[in-house]
Amino acid sequence: MFTGIIEEVGRIKQLRKNPLTMELTIQCRKVLEGTQLGDSIAVNGVCLTVTRLGSDYFMADAMPETMKRTNLGKLNVSDPVNLERAVAAGQRMGGHFVQGHVDGVGTILSKTPYENAVVYRIETSPQLTRYMIEKGSVAVNGISLTLVEVRDHDFTVSLIPHTYKHTQLRDAKQGDMVNIEVDMIGKYLHKWFENKTGSGSPITREMLKEHGFIG
DSSP states (O other): OBOSOOOEEEEEEEEEEOSSOEEEEEEOSGGGTTOOTTOEEEETTEEEEEEEEOSSEEEEEEOHHHHHHSSGGGOOTTOEEEEEEOOOTTOOOOSOOBOSOOOEEEEEEEEEEETTEEEEEEEOOHHHHTTOOTTOEEEETTEEEEEEEEOSSEEEEEEOHHHHHTSGGGTOOTTOEEEEEEOHHHHHHHHHHHHHHSOOOOOOHHHHHHTTSOO
């Protein structure tokens, strides 16, 4: 389990790509503190298991399902990646519950400065936006963000200066692919509502209010 609060931006040191799998070597420092073999680290929001450790790097494997659902296969040597260690018991939850199980990908349509923020519009599938609501949470490349606007085929998020400065999205540009993990509570609510009513209707504020989830 993760929080979506990025601890460090690492760099891809080496990649060994196969048709359906990949081995990554990631150069970093902070996330190595207290990390042991077998621990989990989120890389651009993807939960990966540490298979080897060095003084300034760790290695991990990506399996076929991971390659299919994420942007890891698009990475190149020297690319920046967001890193976060699994949350420790008793630690403050500064973001939201992030599993590191990416639901799909999106494409950055625009990146627009607005006062002290930077607003990103991201195109993705309606299969993902149906779980989103305005002011709800979403993880983009592992970053816990608040949804500003949600439409059928895209959504917007706004980054404060600290998040923009200290995450990989600072280097992202229009056309880049990003990993998306929708709020897992939203997925459970959607499944509950679907089973209860037999309807595949998307989650809305009205639906949540009607069934007592919000006031």
